[in-house]
Amino acid sequence: MTNTPLDLLPIDLPMEYDPSVGDVDYFYKNVTKHLIVDMVKLMTNGITVDFDKVKELEEVVVNVLATVATKLASNAIIEDFNSSAYPKKLAALKEEFEAKERTLDFYIKEYKDTMVHRTYAVNVYLKSIDSEHCCKGSWSVKELKGLNIILNDKFITRVINKDLTKDEKEAGMLELAKAKLDIYKKSLDEKLEKKVVHPIVFDSTNKEHIRLYNIFNIH
Amino acid sequence: MDEIKSKVYTSSYKIKKKLEYLNTLDVVSFDIETRSMYTKAERNLVKDLVKTEENPKLKANYKMIANSSGLSFPTITKTTHIIFGISTTESMVFIVDDKQEQLVFDWLVNTDTKILIWNASFDLKTVYVRTGKFPKDFEDLMIRYKCLINDCNNYISRSGLKVVMANYYPYSWTVDTDYEVSDMKNKNFLTYCHYDGVSVMKAYELINEMVEESNDD
Numbered sequence: 001m002t003n004t005p006l007d008l009l010p011i012d013l014p015m016e017y018d019p020s021v022g023d024v025d026y027f028y029k030n031v032t033k034h035l036i037v038d039m040v041k042l043m044t045n046g047i048t049v050d051f052d053k054v055k056e057l058e059e060v061v062v063n064v065l066a067t068v069a070t071k072l073a074s075n076a077i078i079e080d081f082n083s084s085a086y087p088k089k090l091a092a093l094k095e096e097f098e099a100k101e102r103t104l105d106f107y108i109k110e111y112k113d114t115m116v117h118r119t120y121a122v123n124v125y126l127k128s129i130d131s132e133h134c135c136k137g138s139w140s141v142k143e144l145k146g147l148n149i150i151l152n153d154k155f156i157t158r159v160i161n162k163d164l165t166k167d168e169k170e171a172g173m174l175e176l177a178k179a180k181l182d183i184y185k186k187s188l189d190e191k192l193e194k195k196v197v198h199p200i201v202f203d204s205t206n207k208e209h210i211r212l213y214n215i216f217n218i219h
Numbered sequence: 220m221d222e223i224k225s226k227v228y229t230s231s232y233k234i235k236k237k238l239e240y241l242n243t244l245d246v247v248s249f250d251i252e253t254r255s256m257y258t259k260a261e262r263n264l265v266k267d268l269v270k271t272e273e274n275p276k277l278k279a280n281y282k283m284i285a286n287s288s289g290l291s292f293p294t295i296t297k298t299t300h301i302i303f304g305i306s307t308t309e310s311m312v313f314i315v316d317d318k319q320e321q322l323v324f325d326w327l328v329n330t331d332t333k334i335l336i337w338n339a340s341f342d343l344k345t346v347y348v349r350t351g352k353f354p355k356d357f358e359d360l361m362i363r364y365k366c367l368i369n370d371c372n373n374y375i376s377r378s379g380l381k382v383v384m385a386n387y388y389p390y391s392w393t394v395d396t397d398y399e400v401s402d403m404k405n406k407n408f409l410t411y412c413h414y415d416g417v418s419v420m421k422a423y424e425l426i427n428e429m430v431e432e433s434n435d436d
Contacts, residue, residue, distance in 0.1 A: 024433040028366040036359050040343045044293075 005031045072213070090196070097192050102184055107177035111169035113162050115140065120179075121164060121172030125155050224309040225413035227404065231322065234313050238326045241303060241311075246333040248304035248419035249357075251342050252412060253289035253296040254399050262287065289399070290341070293348040299403060304335075304416030307424060312412045314403045321349060328352035337361045337380045337419050360422055367429065384418040392418075 008030060011017070020026040072078060111117050115138055122144065123135045134147075141160055148156045158164050164172075203209050228234050241247055255262065266285045272278040287295050298320045301313040313323060327334065328350050336342050339359040347353060361378050370376040377383075381393040391407075392414040400408045 022434060024367060025363070025430050028363045032362050032366055033359070036339050036343070036362065037353055040340060040347055040353070043340060043344055044348055 005034050093192070093195060097188060100188060102181065104174075104177050104181055107180040108173055109177075111164070111173050117172060117176065118144075118159060120176040121168060122156070122159060124171045124175050125168070223410060223413055225312060225409065225416075226310075227312045227314060227409055229314045231319055234315070234319055234322065237311055237313075238323065238330075241305070241326075241332060242330055244305060244332055246335060246420075246423070248302075248335040248337075248416055248423070249327065249342065250302040250304075250337070250412075250415045250419065251298050251345060252300040252302070252408075252415075253293075253298050253345065255287040255289060255291060256295050256297045257284050257287055259399065293345040296345070298345065300408075300412050302412045302416040304418075304420040307417055307421040310413045310416035312409055312416070324349050327354050329355070331355060333358065335360055335419050335423050337422065358423075360419060360426060364422070364426055367426070367433075380415070380418060380422070384422055387421055388414045388418055
């Protein structure tokens with residue numbers, strides 16, 4: 001029996017030498033048994049972590065990963081993709097999305113006395129008289145009548161009587177068109193973000209990347 | 220099934236006498252039963268405090284108490300039973316308080332008798348925290364067994380005592396065990412302790428046979 005597992009070193013490779021032949025207890029007696037005391041001590045004491053050393057090591061790892069990324073980026077296959085295929089794909093994608101873009105005119109419609117149209121017309125008016133705090137998500141005629149008891153406003157009266165001027169109708173419809181366009185642009189940007197192709201950058205934690213580099217035998 | 224030959228000792232005098240006897244043996248198995256130093260009622264009380272406490276440090280402490288059990292770190296556990304298997308059919312169970320626990324553990328780290336333990340990482344952790352020492356001559360049979368049967372598929376090489384020795388002892392030993400008995404002399408629990416002790420001796424015998432046979436092949 002050895003004093004510590006380190007005394008066994010150097011030892012031949014397992015394919016050339018199997019010390020457990022004739023003594024199946026070899027590994028327990030010479031290796032694991034010695035580790036029990038240390039294992040229990042570790043469990044009770046924990047491991048002291050030198051955070052300065054951890055920080056030093058972190059810097060080394062970051063630097064090494066940066067060189068790995070640089071080396072891989074300079075690989076012929078990656079360079080070829082990033083210099084030719086990538087711009088083409090990006091341009092095609094931009095073209096596709098540019099074709100989908102809409103203007104404000106697309107959303108400007110004629111005013112009808114619906115809840116949505118009425119609400120936008122009233123809210124635009126309320127903002128113009130510095131009463132933004134009164135704006136609501138929807139304005140029914142009944143609610144407007146209630147509001148008008150307090151305000152006794154000519155515009156509100158015209159809304160209730162369905163007697164708005166052309167300018168008042170257009171102002172409300174313009175605001176509605178802007179809101180619809182904003183929503184459309186936002187959804188388009190989200191779709192583009194999902195579809196956009198990025199230049200290939202090595203990610204050491206990405207299994208797909210590791211597989212790809214293995215396939216191309218890139219080291 | 221072998222008859223249960225287990226004796227239970229609670230007085231310090233008897234325990235001392237029996238430790239002297241154990242000194243004369245070549246090999247004994249050792250096992251302990253532990254419980255949280257906090258009672259069920261105390262833990263339940265603290266469980267409510269965990270929900271309302273906003274101070275993170277206090278909350279962490281409350282959580283530690285609320286979730287404590289016999290398997291917690293030894294500083295918050297109490298040893299209730301110490302079991303020595305002296306043969307494949309005979310065992311001794313010491314029901315101990317703090318002083319008696321220290322007495323037995325001090326003996327354990329000074330005796331020349333070989334101590335057999337199934338999973339030393341639990342039992343010896345408690346001994347080490349209480350005494351700062353390890354037994355002079357001990358064997359962790361679980362690790363030894365694992366070394367012999369190791370398989371990359373962990374399910375095949377399961378090495379829990381009940382899994383390995385289930386065929387040799389009553390089925391009730393392997394299931395439905397309440398580790399937090401209020402009555403320290405609960406008959407079912409003492410029977411459980413007995414089987415814990417003697418099964419390790421039996422396992423020692425079987426593993427030795429297994430090793431000898433394998434070496435002869």
